[in-house]
Amino acid sequence: MSASETTxxxxxxxxxxxxxxxxxxxxxxxxxxxPINQGCSLVRCPRCGFEGIDPSxxxxxxxxxxxxxxxxxxxxxxxxxxxxxxxxxxDKSQKQLAELPPGSRSxxxxxxxxxxxxxxxxxxxxxxxxxxxxLVLQQSPVTIVLIEHLELALETEMAKTVIVSx
Amino acid sequence: MTCHAPSVxxxxxxxxxxxxGHPNVGKSxxxxxxxxQHAIVSNYPGTTVEVMRGAVRRWxxxxxxxxxxxxTLPPHSEDEAVTERVLLNEPLHAILQVGxxxxxxxxxxxxxxxxxxxxxxVLALNMMDEARQRGVLFDTDxxxxxxxxxxxxxxxxxxxxxQELLQALETAEAPRLQIxxxxxxxxxxxxxxxxxxxxxxxxxxxxxxxxxxxxxxRDTVCQEWLTNRLDSAKITHLTRVRDDLDHLAxxxxxxxxxxxxxxxxxxxxxxxxxxxxxxxQNNLTNxxxxxxxxxxxxxxxxxxxxxxxxxxxxxxxxxxxVGILEENLFGQIINPWVISLVNQWISYPLITDFLVGEFGLxxxxxxxxxxxxxxxxxxxxxxFGVLEDSGYLPRLxxxxxxxxxxxxxxxxxxxxxxxxxxxxxxxxxTTRIMESKRExxxxxxxxxxxxxxxxxxGVVMGMLAGVSFSAMLIWSSVVLLVMFAVGWLAGxxxxxxxxxxLVELPPMRWPTFSNVFAKTLARLEWYLKEVVPLxxxxxxxxxxxxxxxxxxxxxxxxxxxxxxxxGLPAEASAAFLMxxxxxxxxATGLFQMQSHGLLSPIQVVVSMVTVTLFIPCxxxxxxxxxxxGWKTAAGMFLIIMPFAFLVGGLLxxxxxxxxWGI
Numbered sequence: 001m002s003a004s005e006t007t008x009x010x011x012x013x014x015x016x017x018x019x020x021x022x023x024x025x026x027x028x029x030x031x032x033x034x035p036i037n038q039g040c041s042l043v044r045c046p047r048c049g050f051e052g053i054d055p056s057x058x059x060x061x062x063x064x065x066x067x068x069x070x071x072x073x074x075x076x077x078x079x080x081x082x083x084x085x086x087x088x089x090x091d092k093s094q095k096q097l098a099e100l101p102p103g104s105r106s107x108x109x110x111x112x113x114x115x116x117x118x119x120x121x122x123x124x125x126x127x128x129x130x131x132x133x134x135l136v137l138q139q140s141p142v143t144i145v146l147i148e149h150l151e152l153a154l155e156t157e158m159a160k161t162v163i164v165s166x
Numbered sequence: 167m168t169c170h171a172p173s174v175x176x177x178x179x180x181x182x183x184x185x186x187g188h189p190n191v192g193k194s195x196x197x198x199x200x201x202x203q204h205a206i207v208s209n210y211p212g213t214t215v216e217v218m219r220g221a222v223r224r225w226x227x228x229x230x231x232x233x234x235x236x237x238t239l240p241p242h243s244e245d246e247a248v249t250e251r252v253l254l255n256e257p258l259h260a261i262l263q264v265g266x267x268x269x270x271x272x273x274x275x276x277x278x279x280x281x282x283x284x285x286x287x288v289l290a291l292n293m294m295d296e297a298r299q300r301g302v303l304f305d306t307d308x309x310x311x312x313x314x315x316x317x318x319x320x321x322x323x324x325x326x327x328x329q330e331l332l333q334a335l336e337t338a339e340a341p342r343l344q345i346x347x348x349x350x351x352x353x354x355x356x357x358x359x360x361x362x363x364x365x366x367x368x369x370x371x372x373x374x375x376x377x378x379x380x381x382x383x384r385d386t387v388c389q390e391w392l393t394n395r396l397d398s399a400k401i402t403h404l405t406r407v408r409d410d411l412d413h414l415a416x417x418x419x420x421x422x423x424x425x426x427x428x429x430x431x432x433x434x435x436x437x438x439x440x441x442x443x444x445x446x447q448n449n450l451t452n453x454x455x456x457x458x459x460x461x462x463x464x465x466x467x468x469x470x471x472x473x474x475x476x477x478x479x480x481x482x483x484x485x486x487x488v489g490i491l492e493e494n495l496f497g498q499i500i501n502p503w504v505i506s507l508v509n510q511w512i513s514y515p516l517i518t519d520f521l522v523g524e525f526g527l528x529x530x531x532x533x534x535x536x537x538x539x540x541x542x543x544x545x546x547x548x549x550f551g552v553l554e555d556s557g558y559l560p561r562l563x564x565x566x567x568x569x570x571x572x573x574x575x576x577x578x579x580x581x582x583x584x585x586x587x588x589x590x591x592x593x594x595x596t597t598r599i600m601e602s603k604r605e606x607x608x609x610x611x612x613x614x615x616x617x618x619x620x621x622x623x624g625v626v627m628g629m630l631a632g633v634s635f636s637a638m639l640i641w642s643s644v645v646l647l648v649m650f651a652v653g654w655l656a657g658x659x660x661x662x663x664x665x666x667x668l669v670e671l672p673p674m675r676w677p678t679f680s681n682v683f684a685k686t687l688a689r690l691e692w693y694l695k696e697v698v699p700l701x702x703x704x705x706x707x708x709x710x711x712x713x714x715x716x717x718x719x720x721x722x723x724x725x726x727x728x729x730x731x732x733g734l735p736a737e738a739s740a741a742f743l744m745x746x747x748x749x750x751x752x753a754t755g756l757f758q759m760q761s762h763g764l765l766s767p768i769q770v771v772v773s774m775v776t777v778t779l780f781i782p783c784x785x786x787x788x789x790x791x792x793x794x795g796w797k798t799a800a801g802m803f804l805i806i807m808p809f810a811f812l813v814g815g816l817l818x819x820x821x822x823x824x825x826w827g828i
Contacts, residue, residue, distance in 0.1 A: 117419065118242070122668050125237035127272045129429050141461050142564045142577075142667060149268035149300060149444065151671035153459070153564035155576070158666045 011045035018046055098143060098159035100136045106164040108132045115161040126152050128162060181259035182229045183222065183335065184252055186280060188273070189235030190672040191266045192292045195322035197232045200332070217252060224332055231256060239279050240385035240421065243601055250387040253283065254371050260286040260338045262331075267297035267319065270304065270440060274313070274432045278345070281315055284373025286338035288316050290331055295321045296673070302444035309439045314343040323678065344375070345431045351423060354382060354411045358404065365400055382408055383421040455674035458561040468562065475549055479588065483545030484624035491537040504528055516713075525712055531705035535698040539589075542620045544690055546588030551685040555677035560669050567667045573650070574657020575600070576667040579609045586617035590749075591697055591786040592689070593617070594793055604662035607798060610790055611656055615806050616649035618778045619786075625753035626774050629760055633767045637774075640821075644775050648813060700785040707784075708744075717743065731815040732776060733822070734769050735759065742777070749783040768821045776814030781806050 010017050044050065100106055108128050111120055127147040128134070135146040143159035145152050187193045201220030218232040233252050234245035241247040253261070263280055265273030277289050291297075291306070310317040316334040320327030346352065358378035362370065370377060380388035381404060393401055412420050457463040505522045512518050522529045553559055559581055567577030578599055586593035593613050597606045618626060630638040657664070711717040721739045728739040741755025756773050759765050765773070781787060781803055791799035 119666065119668075121238075121240075121421075122242055124425065125242070126668065126670065127269070130426075131429070131433060132271070137456075138459060141568050142459070144459060144564065144671065147269075148271055149266075149297075149302070150272065151673075152668070153560070153567075153671050154668045155567060155571075155666045158668060 009043060009045075011048060011050055014045060014048040014050065016045050016047040094163050094165050096160045097134075097136070097145070097162035097164050098139065098156050100139075100164065102136055102138055105133060105135050108134060108162060109165045110163045112161040112163065119158065119161070123154075123158070123162065126150070128152070134164070180227060181257045182219075182231050183260045183262050184256060184258055185230055185232045185262050185264065186236060186249060186253070186276075187264035188237060188266065188269075188276065190670060191235075191264050191273075192322045193232060193235065193264045196262075196264050196290060196292065196320070196328075196331075197230060199322055199325055199328045201230050217248060222332075228259060230262075236276070238276060238425075239380065240383055241387060244598065247387050250385070251391075254387065254391050256371075258285055258371065260288065260335055262288050262290060262335065264290045264292050264322075267291040267294050267304075268300060268302050268444065270302075270436060271432060274435065275428060277313060277315070278343070278428050278432060281313065281341045281343045282345075282373075282379055283376035284340050286340050288318065288331065288334045288338050289313070290318050290320045290322075290327070292320045292322050294319045294326070295324065297444065300444035300447060301442055302440075303442040304440045309435075312435050312439065313341065315341040340373075345427065347424065347427050350411065350414060351382070351420070351427075354407055355379060357407060358382065361400075361404065365396060379424065382411070383424055384408070384419075451674045451676060455557065455561065455671070458558060458674070459564050459671075461565075464561070464565045468565065471553070471558070475546075475587075478549050479542065479545045479620055480624055480627070483542045484620060487541035487545065488538055488624075491541055492533070496533050496537040501529060501533060519713075520706075520709055523709070525705050525709035527702055527705050527709075530708070531702040532698070534705075535701045539621055539697075539701075540690075540693070542624070543589050543592075543693055544686065546620055547686045547689045548682065550585060550588060551682035551689075552677045554685070555675070555682050557672045557674045560671050561674075563667065563669055564671065571664070572657075573608070573612070573653030574660065574664050575605055575608055575653075576665055578667065578669060579605070579612075582609050582613060583617060586613045586619065587623065588620050589693075589697075589786075590614065590617060590619045590782040591789050592693070594786055594789045597793070601665040602662060604660050605665060607794060608653070608656055608660060610794055610798075611802055611805075612649055612653050614782050614786070614790060614802050615652060615779060615809070616645050618645075619749060619782070622749045622753050622778065625757050626778060629753070629757050629770055630774055632760065633770050636826075637767060637771050640771050640817075640826075641774050641778070644813065644817060645778055648779060652809075696789075697785045700788055704784040727811065731811065731818075732772055733815075733818040734773055735764055737764070738769075738773060741773075742780070745777055745780055746784060753777050768818065768826065771821065772814050772818045775817055776810050779806070779810035779813055781810070 094109060095106075096112075097106075097108075108130055110130055111123070115123075127150060128145075132147060136143070137146055137151065138144040139156070139159075142153050143156055145154075185193055185197055197218065197220065200222050202223045217234075219229045220232075222228045222230050231252055233249040236246045236249045239246075239250060241250050261280055261283070263273075263277055265277065267273075273289075273291070277287075281287055306317050306319055316338065318327055318331045318334050320331060322328070347355065355375065355378045358381060359374040362374040362377050366374070366377075372380075377388065377392075381392065392404070396404075408420065454467075458467050501522075508518050508522045508528075512521075519526065521527050524530070562584070563577035563580050565577070566580045570577050570579045573579070578601075581599060582593040582596040585596050590613050594610055597609045597613070600606045600609055626641070627638070630641055708717065711720070720743055724742070725736050725739050728734050728742065729736055732738075737759060738756060741753075741759070744755055745753070753774070756765065756770075756777065760770055782790075787799060787803065790802065
């Protein structure tokens with residue numbers, strides 16, 4: 001869940017839409033005296049006080065979502081989107097391979113400068129060469145990409161050194 | 167039918183054909199189809215690093231040399247270096263590259279590199295069935311034209327295309343392929359090429375242009391080859407030419423620029439020949455393949471696999487088969503017969519004892535190797551072969567990578583570690599798949615220290631189960647903890663960088679049982695040839711020690727350590743000493759003590775832990791010594807021995823202090 005996401009919560013009771021940040025300044029009587037006020041993933045609607053949930057604050061949910069691929073309400077077990085790979089990364093900017101979500105297609109454009117020659121040669125030898133189209137299959141526990149018809153598993157650290165772009 | 171008069175004479179009566187290609191393309195199957203010999207069909211470099219040869223069935227004077235899978239030249243591992251050495255040192259008639267038909271870009275890149283070596287070459291595009299299944303379509307003839315070399319589509323597992331392959335090999339010529347490199351590189355190639363033509367004896371094993379390209383790419387094997395043939399002045403000159411060019415490039419290394427040029431050429435070629443790129447399938451095996459690397463499902467699958475392994479190897483192999491062989495076949499039929507035979511014919515007690523006595527060559531050496539270890543190892547190899555053939559192992563490596571990261575290794579280490587549960591001796595050989603020497607030593611250390619082989623595991627489990635579940639728990643946690651602690655520490659102390667995981671995941675497939683069987687047989691053959699003699703030597707050693715009274719002395723001397731430090735009865739001393747020869751014997755000796763009620767629960771756990779951490783059997787120690795060098799082996803021995811006893815003693819004190827089991 002990237003920082004650029006603006007999560008909002010819709011109150012189940014009154015329909016108010018509010019950002020969860022309000023929890024920090026929550027003056028709901030129930031919360032101010034609670035010892036876990038700051039780290040709590042439960043929030044309260046500023047209008048009616050009804051309980052809502054901010055999943056980004058829950059360690060368990062984050063764990064589960066990382067493992068279950070839950071993202072943006074897509075359901076827990078779509079952890080690996082092999083689909084038809086229609087999600088072409090139209091963002092032309094450079095990104096790290098490790099940042100691409102499962103199911104996205106992209107093109108290798110280069111490598112980080114700090115990548116050792118040895119490792120660069122290894123990556124290229126398996127087909128991760130500039131211009132090669134890839135399909136990201138998985139990012140956890142390791143990065144797995146599809147290059148032509150070859151599935152390649154590489155450590156996240158390595159995946160961070162591969163620069164891709166649409 | 168036209169009368170064919172070949173312009174090139176058919177294969178002359180000498181020389182070899184090198185079989186080259188990426189890993190997992192079916193090279194070994196092609197090898198077997200062409201030579202008729204059962205080679206090990208394996209995806210995995212550890213078992214094919216011994217370069218295999220076989221006479222080509224059609225032309226018996228020509229030998230086919232199966233090389234380790236290569237990803238690209240210049241080589242990046244010991245295996246790949248071996249492949250290149252074959253190319254440079256064999257009297258090659260031709261190169262036969264086997265490629266995966268589904269992965270054209272990668273395959274053609276290697277083809278280009280091999281073609282530039284200037285030897286007659288044929289490209290077999292294998293696994294055509296899989297390519298067709300996925301909808302990959304290309305024009306073989308057009309490809310052949312463009313590359314200037316014969317391209318033969320094959321499906322080796324169904325023996326399709328083999329005849330055409332032989333045909334192509336018969337008439338293979340050096341390809342007329344030559345790609346243009348950037349001007350300044352082209353000039354350097356020419357200069358270096360001319361230099362080679364003048365200074366090296368003709369004919370060179372590969373074309374001078376090919377050598378020049380290897381040299382300029384800073385290929386280490388080529389460098390080594392040249393250094394052995396040219397004087398230092400010439401090498402200096404060559405180095406200068408290369409370095410000058412590197413500086414000119416301003417940042418991008420020469421090797422990269424050369425490779426980029428090749429890539430561009432291949433990328434240019436492919437659209438013209440590839441009609442359809444095809445797509446992934448969604449069948450059951452693929453689904454299993456996907457799940458096997460899932461963080462949660464993958465673990466569940468792994469647990470399932472381990473349980474199945476336990477049932478097959480532990481219960482069926484170690485329990486049932488060993489029971490039949492050791493007790494019935496050998497114990498009741500063969501051994502008494504041999505013993506009486508020996509006693510009939512030989513009247514010198516020394517010799518009879520040597521052969522069939524307590525430490526007899528037959529009664530200890532052979533019986534142990536054949537009745538006890540063989541069935542266990544055979545069932546294990548069978549199970550392992552199934553896992554291997556299905557393509558599961560690399561996925562297991564990917565799944566367990568994070569675990570091994572902490573030990574300063576990467577997920578590939580899971581292979582030797584799992585194999586070690588079958589036989590540490592064989593696993594010690596498999597450490598070759600680790601990319602660096604540092605990692606190979608680390609894995610070997612962990613194997614020797616904390617992995618109980620199946621022979622030992624059976625007895626250990628039996629003994630612990632006889633005490634209580636918590637005994638089992640304590641044992642496994644201590645062993646795991648030790649493995650982790652030592653692994654972590656050794657990882658930090660050993661100089662060098664950890665090699666990050668980068669591994670291909672071949673498509674999961676139903677294992678072909680003929681493959682698995684062939685692999686298992688080949689491994690068993692290896693076992694019989696290499697390991698059994700080692701056990702015989704061990705038996706002879708023990709015999710000598712016993713006869714000279716040194717065994718008794720050693721037992722007496724170690725008693726204080728066993729009783730005082732480990733808190734075990736004095737008889738356990740003999741068991742430990744035996745444990746060096748027969749890894750399970752250490753455990754079995756203790757097992758017998760337990761069944762006679764001589765061991766308390768604490769003693770059982772302490773002895774099992776110590777025996778597990780103890781050095782592996784003499785066979786594996788010898789193999790480790792051969793693989794990693796005797797100094798490393800000695801070093802490990804010196805670290806592991808006292809450490810095992812240290813942990814045992816500490817555990818004893820800890821458990822007593824806690825009053826466990828009382």
